Amino acid sequence: MFQLTLLRRRLAVMIHSWRGWVMSKVSLPRHVHKITSRGREYFYYQEGRGTPHEGERIKLPNDPQSPAFWNAVRQAQGSIGPTPTDTIGALIDAYECAWPSLQRKLSEGTKTQYRRNLKPIRKAWGNLQASELRPKHVDVLIRKIGLEKPGAANNILDALRAMVSWANGPVDLLRHDPTHGVKRFPKGKGHEPWTDEQLAFGEEAFSGALRRFFFLSRYTGQRISDTVRLNPNDIDEGGFSLPQKKTGVKPWCPIFPELEREMATWQRRPGPYLLQETGKNAGKPFSSNQMWKAFNREREKHPVLKGAVPHGLRANAVIRLRVAGYTALQISDMVGMSVEMVEHYSRYADRKASGKMILREYQEQNEDKIVKHLENGKQK
Incomplete structure (x- = not known):
């Protein structure tokens, strides 16, 4: 009986060792490494690991003998493999799976935008064969959405075009462009900058977190x-340096004297400058939505703020810098906005400056003609 028990134990050890040997003999592909933590094994894909040029770390399934593991590896390497891509829904899935392996990385903000804007595409044609989607189908959907929400329609079209561009590339999952010839809706005026009256009101009437938000945004x-x-940790030699959530761009925003004087009155403490002041979340950071709601509650109390939106302060910042004589490229570096958008927001300031310059030159020319100076300095 003792010998039988001992034999069973030895057999169990051999089986365990055999399993470990099998696992150790599984040839992991290049850039895949294993980590053991608390007795469990985890696998990751990361190019250039341990070097100054290491890439993004991508979590893989935990069983290297499963089809899902190797499929995930191929996706990380940029090859979709057996992932189905015959329908629009499957093509969207494949596109999202390929994001970590794209040569040009997408920011988390862009990924969120693409996911949201591809949902109407999935809803409309998720089960449609990808090869059957045509520009006329896309045009009808974009026009329908654009009747009420032209901005949303443009964002959906942009997301679809990004996916189509990828699918028509080296992955070779699509052989035509269903967005060809589909037009975007014209850009609107954009967010209006705050008026001088609204800016003066905000500077005089706002208090607490809303006042901080007003000055930081402006x-x-x-x-x-x-x-x-x-x-405070985002301050870098007299300016703010923080990667933008939406784009990943890291501008360097100078802390101008007006903001510096205001910040000197703030209580010094760790964490974000903006903390909620009331309710069950008092002392916690604001989310974007919570700050919007706080501003909206204040706006409803004061008619002078009608039409003002937080994003309008972004336009005010651009216009202020443009009037000060900075170029669109310099402002782009400071604010983290594309040169095109800088020019879009500052068009009024540019026109006004040009008009003033023409008026000044005109006045100077006419003064030379009307006022003639004598040699003794007296006017004739």
């Missing part, structure tokens, strides 16, 4: 999603 030109995250 003088840095950042989006709500970035302004609510600003904290």
Whole structure:
């Protein structure tokens, strides 16, 4: 009986060792490494691991003998493999799976935008064969959405075009462009900058977190999603340096004297400058949505703020810098906005400056003609 028990134990040890040997003999592909933590094995794909040029770390399934593991590896390497891509829904899935392996990385903000804007595409044609989607189908959907929400329609078309461009590339999953010839809706005026009256009101009447938000937005030109995250650790030699949530761009925003004087009155403490002041979340950071709601409640109390939106302060920041004589490229570096958008927001300031220059030159020319100076300095 003792010998039988001993034999069983030895057999169990041999089986366990055999399993470990099998696992150790599984030839892991290049850039795949294993980590053992608390007796469990985890696998990751990371190019250039341990070097100054290491890439993104991608989690893989835990069983290297499963088809799912090797499929995930191929996706990380940029090859879709057996993932179905015959329908639009499957093509969207494949596109999202391929994001970690794209040569040009997408920011988390862009990924969120693409996921949201591809949902109407999936809803409309998720089960449609990808090869059957035509520009006329896309045009009908974009026009329908654009009747009420032209901005949303443009965003959906942009996301679809990004996916189609990828699918028509080296992965060779699509042989035509279903967005060809589909037009975007014209750009609107964009978010209106605050008027001088609204700016003066905000500077005089706002208090607490809303006042901090007003000054940070007005003088840095950042989006709500970035302004609510600003904290003392983001200060870098007299300016804010923080990767933008939406784009990943890392501008360097000078802390101008007006903002510096205001910040000197703030209580010094760790964490974001903007913390909620009331309710069950008092002392916690604001989300973008929570800050929007706080501003909206204040706006409803004061008619002078009618039409003002937080994003309009971004336009004010751009216009202020443009009037000060900075170029669109310099402002782009400071605010983290594309040169095209800088020019879009500052068009009024540019026109006004040009008009003033023409008026000044005209007045100077006419003064030379009308006022003639005598040699003794007296006017004739």
